[in-house]
Amino acid sequence: MIPVWVLTGFLGSGKTTLLGRCLKHPAFARTAVIINEFGEIGLDHDLIETSEESFVTLRTGCLCCRVRDDLLLTLEDLLRRRVEGVLAPFERIIIETSGLADPGPILMALMTDQDIAGRIALAGVVTTVDAVHALATLDRHGEAIRQIAVADRLVVTKTDLVAAPGEQLTARLAALNPAAVVIAAAFGAVDAEELFAGSGGKQAADLERWLASTPAASQPAQPHQAIASVALVRETPMRAVALTLLLECLAEHCGSDLLRLKGLIQIAECPDRPAVVHGVGHVIEPPAWLERWPSADRRSRLVLIGRKLQAAWVEALATALEAEVAEVLAAGQT
Amino acid sequence: MTAAVPDSVAELLAASLPLWGVSGVVVRDAAGGVEVTAGAVRFSIVRAPANLPFRWLLVSAERRRGVTGVAGLLRAVRTAVDPDFRPLRVRVAALPPSP
Numbered sequence: 001m002i003p004v005w006v007l008t009g010f011l012g013s014g015k016t017t018l019l020g021r022c023l024k025h026p027a028f029a030r031t032a033v034i035i036n037e038f039g040e041i042g043l044d045h046d047l048i049e050t051s052e053e054s055f056v057t058l059r060t061g062c063l064c065c066r067v068r069d070d071l072l073l074t075l076e077d078l079l080r081r082r083v084e085g086v087l088a089p090f091e092r093i094i095i096e097t098s099g100l101a102d103p104g105p106i107l108m109a110l111m112t113d114q115d116i117a118g119r120i121a122l123a124g125v126v127t128t129v130d131a132v133h134a135l136a137t138l139d140r141h142g143e144a145i146r147q148i149a150v151a152d153r154l155v156v157t158k159t160d161l162v163a164a165p166g167e168q169l170t171a172r173l174a175a176l177n178p179a180a181v182v183i184a185a186a187f188g189a190v191d192a193e194e195l196f197a198g199s200g201g202k203q204a205a206d207l208e209r210w211l212a213s214t215p216a217a218s219q220p221a222q223p224h225q226a227i228a229s230v231a232l233v234r235e236t237p238m239r240a241v242a243l244t245l246l247l248e249c250l251a252e253h254c255g256s257d258l259l260r261l262k263g264l265i266q267i268a269e270c271p272d273r274p275a276v277v278h279g280v281g282h283v284i285e286p287p288a289w290l291e292r293w294p295s296a297d298r299r300s301r302l303v304l305i306g307r308k309l310q311a312a313w314v315e316a317l318a319t320a321l322e323a324e325v326a327e328v329l330a331a332g333q334t
Numbered sequence: 335m336t337a338a339v340p341d342s343v344a345e346l347l348a349a350s351l352p353l354w355g356v357s358g359v360v361v362r363d364a365a366g367g368v369e370v371t372a373g374a375v376r377f378s379i380v381r382a383p384a385n386l387p388f389r390w391l392l393v394s395a396e397r398r399r400g401v402t403g404v405a406g407l408l409r410a411v412r413t414a415v416d417p418d419f420r421p422l423r424v425r426v427a428a429l430p431p432s433p
Binding site: 253282313319 | 340343349404409412422433
């Protein structure tokens with residue numbers, strides 16, 4: 001399957017500069033790019049040097065509002081032309097959203113659309129954060145908050161304009177999305193290969209980093225923001241059915257407020273291979289099994305990022321479901 | 335024998351009302367069940383008789399409704415107390431217990 005990366009970030013946060021830099025890297029020669037520009041006259045794609053045939057600009061409106069009309073049809077078309085040999089066999093797709101896009105609908109469409117399922121896989125979300133203006137932007141624009149909350153990797157841009165990302169911004173990013181890898185970039189310079197490597201949060205190497213940044217406890221919502229992260233940690237393995245029920249209840253009761261869910265779970269029936277779970281809103285992807293644990297830490301860890309999430313409720317839910325499953329299994333053995 | 339409604343479930347229900355934005359209370363009754371009151375809505379949750387294929391019954395003045403587990407109980411309780419709730423029709427596929 002072809003990995004699809006979503007590159008998002010608020011207006012002026014340096015998405016196009018970053019993408020332009022990445023596309024100059026030899027490793028990105030086989031990359032198809034879809035750019036969504038808001039407005040009748042697109043400029044962004046003129047700022048990027050890449051092969052025209054694998055480059056699509058969408059100017060009909062904001063992607064998150066026209067996912068089905070524009071993005072999915074464009075992806076279909078790209079994949080068809082690749083199969084027909086019209087396009088070089090690209091190995092990666094990067095979608096740059098408009099600066100005002102809510103990435104949630106885009107991610108859900110990529111994860112659920114039947115027509116493209118099986119041919120592409122959402123690899124991850126890279127979000128650019130302007131080191132100079134981000135705090136003010138976050139106070140005013142909910143889209144910017146959601147763009148950060150769903151990210152796998154946060155690229156703090158324009159660090160050349162400030163001495164260092166301020167403590168306030170660092171704390172704000174950690175509160176919004178403690179699980180994301182944070183990378184500082186000056187003049188859009190980052191390790192492009194590393195930034196868009198593999199398949200996002202499902203690679204062992206990536207998980208190592210992700211787990212290292214997993215919060216020890218849930219992060220309450222800060223003033224001026226309604227988004228919080230909740231961490232659920234289990235020292236002992238979970239039964240597969242308990243995890244299934246947990247994910248179902250989370251989707252049902254928090255789905256509309258759940259921006260992102262990520263977890264590394266030790267399943268009791270298969271404790272030596274961790275299951276990676278990943279979800280956006282109501283949609284939970286089928287778990288991916290890693291070959292082995294990325295570190296000696298074998299605790300199950302589930303991180304949820306969203307609005308109105310309550311750590312006490314998630315903990316109570318998991319506890320009740322685990323107790324129920326244990327009781328049923330015990331009854332079956334008597 | 336466990337209580338009619340285990341502590342873990344009673345605690346979950348008590349934590350659920352604020353999550354759903356519902357004002358109400360969840361209290362234990364003398365028989366080990368739970369009473370839920372939210373505005374004009376009031377019902378009890380009791381252990382279902384052994385001859386029924388349910389785990390618990392939601393009992394109100396109007397009806398009795400059986401539920402088979404925690405997930406179903408949450409859905410039934412929220413349906414009763416939260417007029418804006420629409421149960422999710424899509425179910426998460428069972429996780430294969432091994433790769």
